[in-house]
Amino acid sequence: MTVIGIDDTDSRERGMCTTYLAARVAARVREEGGAVERQVLVRLNPAIEHKTRGNAALAIHTDLDVEGALGVARETVEALAVTDDPRTNPGVVVAPDGAISEPVIDFARRAVRERLTIDGARRLIGAWEYRHADWKESRGLIGALAAVGAWAAFDEWTCEYIAYREAHRRGTPREVDHESVFAAADWGYPTAWDTVDRDEGSSVCVPRAPGPILYGIRGDDPDVVRGVADRIESEPVERTGIFVTNQGTDAHLREGSVGELRDGRAYRVAGTVSTQPETRRGGHVFFSLEDGDASLACAAFEPTKRFRERVRALRVGDRLAVCGEVSDGTLKLEKFAVRDLVRTESAVPSCPDCGRSMESAGRDQGYRCRDCGTGRDGKIERAIERDLKPGWYEVPPCARRHIARPLVRGGFDAPIHPER
Ligand code: ATP
Numbered sequence: 001m002t003v004i005g006i007d008d009t010d011s012r013e014r015g016m017c018t019t020y021l022a023a024r025v026a027a028r029v030r031e032e033g034g035a036v037e038r039q040v041l042v043r044l045n046p047a048i049e050h051k052t053r054g055n056a057a058l059a060i061h062t063d064l065d066v067e068g069a070l071g072v073a074r075e076t077v078e079a080l081a082v083t084d085d086p087r088t089n090p091g092v093v094v095a096p097d098g099a100i101s102e103p104v105i106d107f108a109r110r111a112v113r114e115r116l117t118i119d120g121a122r123r124l125i126g127a128w129e130y131r132h133a134d135w136k137e138s139r140g141l142i143g144a145l146a147a148v149g150a151w152a153a154f155d156e157w158t159c160e161y162i163a164y165r166e167a168h169r170r171g172t173p174r175e176v177d178h179e180s181v182f183a184a185a186d187w188g189y190p191t192a193w194d195t196v197d198r199d200e201g202s203s204v205c206v207p208r209a210p211g212p213i214l215y216g217i218r219g220d221d222p223d224v225v226r227g228v229a230d231r232i233e234s235e236p237v238e239r240t241g242i243f244v245t246n247q248g249t250d251a252h253l254r255e256g257s258v259g260e261l262r263d264g265r266a267y268r269v270a271g272t273v274s275t276q277p278e279t280r281r282g283g284h285v286f287f288s289l290e291d292g293d294a295s296l297a298c299a300a301f302e303p304t305k306r307f308r309e310r311v312r313a314l315r316v317g318d319r320l321a322v323c324g325e326v327s328d329g330t331l332k333l334e335k336f337a338v339r340d341l342v343r344t345e346s347a348v349p350s351c352p353d354c355g356r357s358m359e360s361a362g363r364d365q366g367y368r369c370r371d372c373g374t375g376r377d378g379k380i381e382r383a384i385e386r387d388l389k390p391g392w393y394e395v396p397p398c399a400r401r402h403i404a405r406p407l408v409r410g411g412f413d414a415p416i417h418p419e420r
Contacts, residue, residue, distance in 0.1 A: 001037055002069045003100065003151070005093040007057040007143025008050075009077060011085035015171070015211040020164055021080050022058035023241035028072040034064035041160060041243035042150040043403040044111045044143055046252060047264040047325050052087070053209065054402045057111075057143030058243075059150060066131055070094045074133045083135055091121075091140025094131040095148045101128055108149030111142065112251050112403070115264055121145045154251060157244045158409075161225040162216040163237040174214055175235035176206050181215070184231035189420065190408040192219030192228045193248065197398040198420055199306060204397045212238075218247055220409065250405035253323055259294025266325040270339070271296065273318045277311050285311045289322060289331075297330040298322055304333070304399040307419070313387040317342035323404075334404045335394040337414050347382040391415030 004025060010016035019041055026036045040059040048055055062069060073092045081090045095104070104124055110116060121141040125132050130148070134141050165174070181203040185195035195205045195217055205215040214234060217225040222242055229240070256267030271289035279285050283302035288295045300311040311333065314320070319340035324332045349358050351369035358367035361375060368375040394400075394407050396419040407416040 001061045001097055002064055002066055003095045003148045004060040004062065004069050004073050005057065005095075005144035005147035006059075006073060006077065006140070007091055007147060008088060008140030009081035009090045010052050010211065011082035011088050012052050012209070014082045014085055016080060016082045017211045017213055018056055018058050019162055019241065019243065020212040021076060022060055023162070023164065023239060024080060025073050025076045026060050026241070027239070028076060029060065029062045029064050029069070032064060032068060032072060034062045034068070037061040037063070038151070039241060039243045040147060040150055041245040041247070042108070042112075042147050043246055044146055045113060045115065045264070046401055046403060047266065047327060048115065050087070050139060055143075056402070057147035059147035061151065066094050066096045070131045070133065077133070077135070081135070089137040089139040090135045091138055091142070091144040092133040093125055093141060093144040093148050095128070099128055099130070100149060100152050104128060104145065104149040105153045108146045108153035111146035112246070113254055113265060116142050118142060150246070154246050154249070156249045156251070157246065158218060158220055158248045159222045159225055160216050160218045160243050160245050160247060161222070161229050161240065162243065163214045163229060163234070163240050164212045165214045166236055166238045169235060170212055171210050174206055176203065176215060177233040178203050180231060180233040181205065184228045187231060188217070188219060188224050188228035191221050191224040192217055193406045193408050194218050194397040194400055195228060197396050199396060200398045202398055247402045248405050248409055249403065250323070252325075252403045258289060258291035258296045261296065261326045261331070263326055263328065266323070267331070268321055268323045269296065269331070270319070270321050273314050273316050273320060276316055277314050279308070279312065283308070287311065287314060289320065298324075298333055299330050300333045304395040307333070307393070307395045307399065310388065310393045315342050333395070334401060335392055335407070337392045337412070338388050338390050339414075341386050341388060341390065343383060343386065344381040345384050346379040349376040349380045389415070389417070391417055393417050394419055
């Protein structure tokens with residue numbers, strides 16, 4: 001198979017979407033008599049500041065020859081990419097059949113977890129004699145090369161079925177019948193996930209940003225995501241595309257230890273809550289996690305909505321595993337696992353006769369009830385009610401990062417408390 005990688009074609013303000021451009025490339029490939037074996041939508045490191053939104057890159061696996069494939073991709077990028085946005089720097093990489101080498105596979109893996117350079121991409125493109133096209137600063141070559149290596153780099157895949165709007169409607173409010181979306185979401189759940197956010201009452205599958213996507217249905221089975229889409233009533237659809245993707249897989253997370261984390265990477269880290277969670281201006285909730293002498297600030301930001309209640313329910317001494325990206329030394333929580341809960345607290349004893357709180361009888365002299373004269377040597381351990389249980393808690397669908405694994409997909413090392 002020839003593999004066409006494409007990235008960095010859209011604009012935050014002016015729309016477009018690299019998945020749409022890839023769907024158009026796939027259509028052109030078919031017009032040229034080629035077959036499309038698969039379309040890969042790979043989410044790269046979510047911490048990259050150059051991203052427009054979700055740091056997506058696309059690959060099309062086809063039987064078209066390399067020159068034909070490059071021609072089709074180049075023409076489509078020239079026709080559709082928003083190159084007059086200074087932040088849009090497209091790149092296309094085409095690898096011939098059987099030429100996906102180990103260094104390129106490694107590049108794809110690192111693109112999901114680290115920060116890579118345009119020069120690094122150029123070196124590999126040259127070394128393996130891939131064909132390429134690039135525009136302006138050429139930054140898209142990084143994502144395009146990563147997309148080329150992605151299929152061989154990862155072994156866990158989900159799918160997304162995307163419906164695109166007719167050109168003349170883009171930029172106008174999307175006409176989607178939300179009741180049908182909620183009913184379709186119920187039909188497809190849990191094989192199709194993150195279609196809606198029930199608590200927020202929002203159709204997560206319908207984007208708000210300008211651009212060609214009408215809705216995107218994510219899940220584990222192509223027939224089910226298609227079935228969900230079939231049940232949605234909406235404005236006419238220009239075209240649809242089905243992508244295999246690393247969305248919902250946690251491919252961005254690596255194991256880490258408190259005190260040894262780097263900005264721009266995402267981790268799974270174990271530790272003990274060392275400060276009581278505090279809600280700051282804007283509704284963001286912060287607490288510290290410690291491991292030995294090292295400590296890590298963790299944050300649940302306002303957009304994570306009801307997840308913050310779970311975070312506020314934590315207490316000093318709880319043992320956790322936390323997942324998220326580190327930025328400015330703070331881990332932005334995507335999910336956490338309660339490993340061990342503090343279940344008692346030391347408290348001033350109450351009088352067994354009158355029930356009132358005892359008072360200190362002086363230094364090292366225990367506590368005494370002033371009225372009844374009863375006494376105790378020291379504080380007592382009192383059971384505390386906890387709103388949390390052992391296991392994994394997550395942000396709700398409305399706050400999910402594309403690449404983050406929803407709990408309902410399973411594969412976790414403890415009980416799960418999924419949001420839907
Ligand atoms: P789109 O919907 O167009 O794909 P996006 O949110 O995916 O939008 P891009 O416009 O593709 O964002 O911009 C991301 C840029 O960052 C691309 O140029 C890509 O090559 C580059 N990039 C992606 N991953 C990395 C990485 N790990 N290290 C360095 N640069 C990266």
